[in-house]
Amino acid sequence: xxxxxxxxxxxxxxxxxxxxxxxxxxxxxxxxxxxxxxxxxxxxxxxxxxxxxxxxxxxxxxxxxxxxxxxxxxxxxxxxxxxxxxxxxxxxxxxxxxxxxxxxxxxxxxxxxxxxxxxxxxxxxxxxxxxxxxxxxxxxxxxxxxxxxxxxxxxxxxxxxxxxxxxxxxxxxxxxxxxxxxxxxxxxxxxxxxxxxxxxxxxxxxxxxxxxxxxxxxxxxxxxxxxxxxxxxxxxxxxxxxxxxxxxxxxxxxxxxxxxxxxxxxxxxxxxxxxxxxxxxxxxxxxxxxxxxx
Amino acid sequence: xxxxxxxxxxxxxxxxxxxxxxxxxxxxxxxxxxxxxxxxxxxxxxxxxxxxxxxxxxxxxxxxxxxxxxxxxxxxxxxxxxxxxxxxxxxxxxxxxxxxxxxxxxxxxxxxxxxxxxxxxxxxxxxxxxxxxxxxxxxxxxxxxxxxxxxxxxxxxxxxxxxxxxxxxxxxxxxxxxxxxxxxxxxxxxxxxxxxxxxxxxxxxxxxxxxxxxxxxxxxxxxxxxxxxxxxxxxxxxxxxxxxxxxxxxxxxxx
Numbered sequence: 001x002x003x004x005x006x007x008x009x010x011x012x013x014x015x016x017x018x019x020x021x022x023x024x025x026x027x028x029x030x031x032x033x034x035x036x037x038x039x040x041x042x043x044x045x046x047x048x049x050x051x052x053x054x055x056x057x058x059x060x061x062x063x064x065x066x067x068x069x070x071x072x073x074x075x076x077x078x079x080x081x082x083x084x085x086x087x088x089x090x091x092x093x094x095x096x097x098x099x100x101x102x103x104x105x106x107x108x109x110x111x112x113x114x115x116x117x118x119x120x121x122x123x124x125x126x127x128x129x130x131x132x133x134x135x136x137x138x139x140x141x142x143x144x145x146x147x148x149x150x151x152x153x154x155x156x157x158x159x160x161x162x163x164x165x166x167x168x169x170x171x172x173x174x175x176x177x178x179x180x181x182x183x184x185x186x187x188x189x190x191x192x193x194x195x196x197x198x199x200x201x202x203x204x205x206x207x208x209x210x211x212x213x214x215x216x217x218x219x220x221x222x223x224x225x226x227x228x229x230x231x232x233x234x235x236x237x238x239x240x241x242x243x244x245x246x247x248x249x250x251x252x253x254x255x256x257x258x259x260x261x262x263x264x265x266x267x268x269x270x271x272x273x274x275x276x277x278x279x280x281x282x283x284x285x286x287x288x289x290x291x292x293x294x
Numbered sequence: 295x296x297x298x299x300x301x302x303x304x305x306x307x308x309x310x311x312x313x314x315x316x317x318x319x320x321x322x323x324x325x326x327x328x329x330x331x332x333x334x335x336x337x338x339x340x341x342x343x344x345x346x347x348x349x350x351x352x353x354x355x356x357x358x359x360x361x362x363x364x365x366x367x368x369x370x371x372x373x374x375x376x377x378x379x380x381x382x383x384x385x386x387x388x389x390x391x392x393x394x395x396x397x398x399x400x401x402x403x404x405x406x407x408x409x410x411x412x413x414x415x416x417x418x419x420x421x422x423x424x425x426x427x428x429x430x431x432x433x434x435x436x437x438x439x440x441x442x443x444x445x446x447x448x449x450x451x452x453x454x455x456x457x458x459x460x461x462x463x464x465x466x467x468x469x470x471x472x473x474x475x476x477x478x479x480x481x482x483x484x485x486x487x488x489x490x491x492x493x494x495x496x497x498x499x500x501x502x503x504x505x506x507x508x509x510x511x512x513x514x515x516x517x518x519x520x521x522x523x524x525x526x527x528x529x530x531x532x533x534x535x536x537x538x539x540x541x542x543x544x545x546x547x548x549x
Contacts, residue, residue: 044491060492063527169431170438203432205308225429225488226520228310228513249492255527256490259520265311 036068036276037061037254038163039136039198039222039246040104042096043075050074054096057249058103064254067276070246071096072107072136072163079174081139083117086110090125097130105283105292107133107163112147113140119154126160132286135163136198137178144182152190159285161194163220168201180210180217187217194282196244199223204230208237215242218278223248226256231264231274240270244278296543297322297521298331299422299462299485299510302353302362303346305335307434312514315357322361325518329543330362331422333392337367338427343378351386363547365390365422369398370406376413383417389547390420390460394427395442402446411450415457420546423447425464426488427515447482448475457481458546462510463488470501477502483546485510486521486538495538496528508546509539 040057047053054071061069074089081089089109097106108125110118125131134155137143143164155162166180167173180201187195193216200219201207204227211217219234219242234243247257261274280287280294287294300322304313312318322330332354336346347366354362366382368375368391382388391414393407400406402423414421426441433439444461451457460483466473467489476482484502486495487510499507511521525535 057492059529060527063529064523167431170433170435171431202429224432226517227428228312228515228517229308232311247492252490253492253494253524253527255523256520259517259523262523263517263519 032065033272034276034280035064035066035245035258036070036279037066037247037249038070038196038220038244038279039248040069040071041073041076041248041250042071042092043073043077044250050092050096051099054099054104058100060249060254061103064258066254066258067103069104070107070133070279071104072133073109073138076109079139080113081109081111083114083121086114086117086121090121090131094125094130102293105133106131107135110134110137110151111139111141112137112143112145112151115147115150118151122151122154126158126286130290132283132290132292133160133163135196136165137162138165139176141176142182143178144185148186149189152186152193156190156193158289161196161282163196163198165198166201166207167199168203168206170203180207183217184211184214187214191216194218196220196282198246199248200230200234205233208234212237218242218244218282220244220246221260221274222246222257223252226259226263228263231260232266235264235266235270235274240266240273241278243270243274244282245275295325295327295539296329296331296509297327297511297513297518298460298508298543299487300330300332300362300513301335301515302332302350303335305515306339307437310514315353318514319358319361321514321518322358325522327361328540330358331365331390331543332362333365333422333424334367337369337392338394338397340367341369341372343367343369343372343375344381347378347382347386347388351388364388365392365420367392367394368410369394370404370410371398371400375410379410379413379417379419383419388419390422392422392424392462394424396426396439401443402450408450411454411457411459415454418456420458420460422460422462424462427463444476445469445472448472448479451479451481455481459483460485460508460546463512465490465494466498466502467491467494473498474502477506482506483508483542485512486524487512487516489524493527493529495524496530499528499530499534499538504534504537505542505545507538508543 042053045053074092076089093106312321334350354364
């Protein structure tokens with residue numbers, strides 16, 4: 001995506017073409033950003049099947065020049081999914097990815113509430129299936145519980161990253177909902193496994209500080225208001241190599257989350273990392289192992 | 295392009311890129327915003343709103359060479375707020391006002407709000423109602439403010455035929471029934487700064503008239519590009535995009 005392609009179409013008229021002229025999202029080199037989104041769901045998307053929903057999602061992604069979508073959780077909105085529901089949602093994700101193999105990857109939905117089942121599901125979907133990542137892990141128990149270790153050890157054998165949902169709600173989290181503190185506790189027990197602190201706790205000014213000293217944890221910007229300063233602070237405190245773009249569609253838009261990066265006062269080189277370079281780096285071992293194109 | 299939702303002065307909890315007037319001008323110009331309807335962050339917590347509105351009007355005159363259109367803050371719970379309203383229109387030549395009912399301690403069923411709407415209507419002022427400023431889940435622990443319940447608005451404006459209300463910082467898709475009820479009055483408009491879900495602005499346009507959807511960024515508290523990219527994500531035809539980005543606001547200001 002570059003300056004011209006980003007806004008082409010929506011701002012084609014004379015009256016608004018000036019808006020396009022003012023934008024400069026392209027790298028100085030003129031190369032477009034390669035945008036990979038680490039955080040996509042099929043929930044809240046129109047369509048009766050995973051394939052239909054994925055078709056709609058790709059159409060929206062195309063408008064913003066997003067190349068790859070990392071899908072997880074299927075349609076799921078349940079706070080306490082059963083093993084059967086986890087399987088069903090993972091199957092939906094694999095159907096969607098199968099329909100668009102060049103535009104998407106799948107990430108397996110698991111829970112520390114069912115550690116033995118989760119390992120079996122990891123084997124089904126990642127070791128023996130097409131998926132390339134774990135998470136967004138969200139349900140039932142904070143990720144700092146010892147039951148999570150079995151899942152992380154399994155992930156380590158295949159060098160896959162773990163996307164862990166976190167929030168820091170001023171009114172209190174949901175029972176069992178993880179915070180960045182939980183991610184840090186887990187990551188310190190597994191210093192060789194890459195973790196993504198999904199949402200960076202939502203309250204990013206606290207979340208960034210919490211994960212700052214834990215080098216195997218990256219900050220993910222998805223699923224919160226596009227509040228100015230988020231990406232700048234993350235880059236300043238963590239380095240651009242530890243900041244990852246994601247959207248949390250369909251509940252959020254691609255636009256509001258992409259705007260955090262494209263609107264940030266940071267160098268293009270940092271944007272390149274955040275918009276896709278870092279995710280590609282984290283996924284490189286498993287993608288190579290599976291023979292996928294990077 | 296007309297941005298109906300920007301703010302001058304300082305957000306109380308964080309310094310922002312663009313929170314100096316000259317910086318705000320430069321950043322809006324860089325994005326080719328030709329007109330920005332500007333409120334002031336001071337209007338949220340300051341009690342001396344006369345002074346806050348004076349500064350707003352002054353900054354809008356001094357900076358931007360006509361870029362800013364000032365929208366003064368009115369708190370109908372303050373003594374003699376009617377004088378503030380008079381000054382906004384007669385002295386500062388403002389075309390509208392911006393309200394923060396949740397920060398000022400009233401709801402939309404309050405008789406003071408009805409009175410404010412009545413006087414604003416008689417003065418032909420546009421009334422911006424900010425539903426929220428930020429995500430309630432991430433507010434400062436000593437400053438927790440619930441969003442405005444916008445649902446009573448349809449009944450409140452029934453008797454004010456000339457009123458024009460622009461709802462800021464709300465996601466109408468969270469309560470489409472209320473949004474459609476408000477839109478059907480023909481006297482309520484919505485900005486897109488907090489419209490969410492993928493393709494959200496297109497979904498909103500399908501649910502209500504496109505003429506009531508306006509480009510508002512909530513800049514500089516939000517990244518400007520968020521709102522801009524929402525229009526892009528919507529996949530609108532040229533005329534539709536232009537309506538959202540500029541024509542609807544121009545029409546509202548001109549009516």
